[in-house]
Amino acid sequence: MSSSALRPAVPLLVLIIAGCIIAAIGNGVRTSFGLFTLPMTGDLGLTREGWGMAMAIQNLAWGIAQPFAGAFADRVGTGRTIAVGAAIYALGVLGMAFSPTAGLLTITAGIVTGVGIAICSFSVVMAAFGRSVPNEKRSLIFGVATAASSFGQFAFAPISQGFINAFGWQSALLYLAMALLLIIPLSYALRGRTENTTGHADLPFMEALSKAWGHGSYRLLVIGFFVCGFHLAFINVHMPAYLVQCGLSPEVGSWTIAVIGLFNIVGSLLAGYLGGRLPKQMLLATIYFLRSVAIGLFLLIPVSEVTAYAFAAAMGLLWLSTVPLTAGLVSLFFGARYMGMLYGMAFLSHQIGSFVGVWLGGYVYDQTGSYSLVWYMGILLGLGSAALHLPINERSASSFALKPA
Numbered sequence: 547m548s549s550s551a552l553r554p555a556v557p558l559l560v561l562i563i564a565g566c567i568i569a570a571i572g573n574g575v576r577t578s579f580g581l582f583t584l585p586m587t588g589d590l591g592l593t594r595e596g597w598g599m600a601m602a603i604q605n606l607a608w609g610i611a612q613p614f615a616g617a618f619a620d621r622v623g624t625g626r627t628i629a630v631g632a633a634i635y636a637l638g639v640l641g642m643a644f645s646p647t648a649g650l651l652t653i654t655a656g657i658v659t660g661v662g663i664a665i666c667s668f669s670v671v672m673a674a675f676g677r678s679v680p681n682e683k684r685s686l687i688f689g690v691a692t693a694a695s696s697f698g699q700f701a702f703a704p705i706s707q708g709f710i711n712a713f714g715w716q717s718a719l720l721y722l723a724m725a726l727l728l729i730i731p732l733s734y735a736l737r738g739r740t741e742n743t744t745g746h747a748d749l750p751f752m753e754a755l756s757k758a759w760g761h762g763s764y765r766l767l768v769i770g771f772f773v774c775g776f777h778l779a780f781i782n783v784h785m786p787a788y789l790v791q792c793g794l795s796p797e798v799g800s801w802t803i804a805v806i807g808l809f810n811i812v813g814s815l816l817a818g819y820l821g822g823r824l825p826k827q828m829l830l831a832t833i834y835f836l837r838s839v840a841i842g843l844f845l846l847i848p849v850s851e852v853t854a855y856a857f858a859a860a861m862g863l864l865w866l867s868t869v870p871l872t873a874g875l876v877s878l879f880f881g882a883r884y885m886g887m888l889y890g891m892a893f894l895s896h897q898i899g900s901f902v903g904v905w906l907g908g909y910v911y912d913q914t915g916s917y918s919l920v921w922y923m924g925i926l927l928g929l930g931s932a933a934l935h936l937p938i939n940e941r942s943a944s945s946f947a948l949k950p951a
Contacts, residue, residue, distance in 0.1 A: 559679055562687065564735035565675060566694030568628060571729055574698025575639065577807065578706035579604075579655070580783045581714065581800050584790065585715040594787070596648035598655045599808055602901040603785050605855020606777070608667070609659025613755075616673060616886025618810020623738035624674040631665025632729035636661050642718035665855045668695045668869075669893055673886035674736045676877050684877055685826070685841035688870035689818015696814055696866060699807025722787035737763055754884045755891065762855045763827075763938040764879055764888075767872060768895045770830070773931035774868045775899030777837055777924055780862065781806075784907040789916050793851040802858045817867035817875075826871040826878075827938035833864050833871075833934065838928035841865065845921055878942060899923025 579601060587597050619627040638659030671692055679687045691779040702722075709718035727757045758764050786799025786899055840860040847853050903920070910919050 560672065560735050562690065563670040564732045565668075566691055566727050568666065568732050569671050569691050569695040570698030570701070571665065571725055572632075572635070572698070573664055573668060573695035574702030575635075575726055575886055577699040577782055577803060578702045578722065580786050580803060581591030581703065581707050581796070581896040582719070582875035583708060583783065583787045584714050584796065585710060589652075589715070590646055591909075592648055592651070593912055595908040595912045597740070598783065598904050600648065600651040601779070602654030602908075603652050603904035605779050605897045605900030605904060606662035608664045609775075609894040610902070611661045612665035612667065612669055612891035612893045612897065613887050614814045615667070615670055616888075618665075618886075619670045619673055619882065620886040623737055624670060625733045625735070625860060628666040628733040628736060629730045631662050631667070631670070632726055632733065633662075635659060635662025635666055635729075636723045636726040638853075639719055639723040643723075645714045650674055650845055653791075662775055668692065669873075670828060670886060671736065672889070672891055674782035676885040677872075681821075683822070685874040686818045686867075688873045689814045689821070689867075690815075690868050692818070692866045692869045693811040696807045696810035699810070700804045701807075703800050703804035703807065707797060737770075739829070743810045755879075755887065757765075758884070758888050761879060761951050763940075764876070766894075766934050766938050768825075768892045769807070769873060770834070770931040770934040771868070771892050771896045772899035773927045774872075775896035775901075776903035776927055777861075777899075778865065778903075779900030780903035780907045780920055780924065784917060784920075786910070789849070789854055791917075794849070796852060796856065798851055798854060802854050805855050805858035806865055810865040811868070813863035813865060813867040814823060818870040820875050821871045825940055826875050826934045829950060830868060830871050830938075831932040831935040833867055833913070834928045834932040837861065837864050838925045841921060841925050841928070845918075875938070875940065878940065881942075 564674065583594075583597055587594060593596060614626060615631065638657075638661075641654030641658060642651065645654045668691055672688055674688050675691060676684060706718055711720055714722075723791055782803065786796065787800045789802060790796060817829065817833075831873065840857060844853065844857040871886075872892060873889050876892060880888055903924075906923075907917060907920050911917055932947055
């Protein structure tokens with residue numbers, strides 16, 4: 547089958563632009579949730595652990611649903627999948643605005659929102675890019691998609707804080723839910739599904755999953771991705787409250803999240819560019835190592851606005867730069883046919899790490915009045931993940947090769 551037959555009936559540039567806007571809106575709304583920690587826990591009388599559990603369940607539900615969302619998009623089409631996901635996502639955020647208890651918040655902000663995020667996430671968008679872009683350019687385009695999602699974080703953080711200050715947290719959530727509905731018409735440009743690629747076997751989904759897990763480099767990649775989720779979710783949800791604890795204003799917390807998003811645009815594009823020229827596993831090992839260094843320095847230096855923004859800039863360069871490299875390795879190992887499902891399985895590990903990071907942050911704070919233990923764990927996990935990526939072999943998995951008749 548020719549490469550043109552694999553592409554949707556829309557120009558590639560239109561597909562990429564629509565996918566990037568979808569990624570920006572979806573990620574921008576999600577990454578603003580940390581700004582609601584203090585106003586919602588204060589007004590509703592929730593413990594930090596109760597709030598953290600809802601956010602942790604959100605990340606876990608996202609991770610569990612992601613492989614199924616990816617498989618569904620691979621099978622029936624990306625556009626329809628994303629449209630359904632956007633509707634569920636908006637419903638979850640809307641319900642979050644009317645959830646006065648920790649139990650109800652766990653359902654709306656946790657389960658419903660988490661499933662919605664999974665179904666319309668940039669992981670599904672990247673599956674559409676993977677089937678449309680030549681292999682040698684996929685890392686770069688994955689980097690573009692990741693940078694777009696980071697721009698959403700940069701844009702939505704100050705906007706969401708402004709909504710909270712002007713209208714209150716409940717109205718702010720209503721406005722975010724309305725923004726998510728814009729994804730539905732944009733999803734039309736991503737219609738189409740992934741066909742089997744030349745040189746790769748057409749396997750049943752469970753057999754494909756079993757063969758992928760038998761690939762040693764894939765296992766290391768999946769396990770290492772746990773640490774990425776731990777870092778990102780803990781910092782995204784608890785960083786604003788941590789800075790307030792250190793004597794800074796909530797606005798500094800919102801701009802810290804925005805600075806992470808801004809610098810991650812550079813980091814994601816750079817990772818996508820370098821991923822086509824240097825060994826991806828070595829780049830990943832370097833990113834995890836540098837994260838540990840950045841966290842260590844942040845803890846050693848007294849916290850101020852300058853150090854908060856400097857740390858945000860450093861972490862921003864390393865934030866989602868793992869995504870184009872991880873997605874690029876999955877695509878290289880197994881081809882584009884099962885990209886949605888097999889990257890989704892790697893992402894499940896990422897979201898288990900997110901669950902642990904968010905929940906542990908709230909639990910440790912409630913027990914000790916400090917986040918220090920979780921910061922130190924982040925350093926150790928970063929070093930461990932760096933070591934795990936070193937043995938990965940950057941070559942196609944023979945078990946997915948088309949066998950001669």
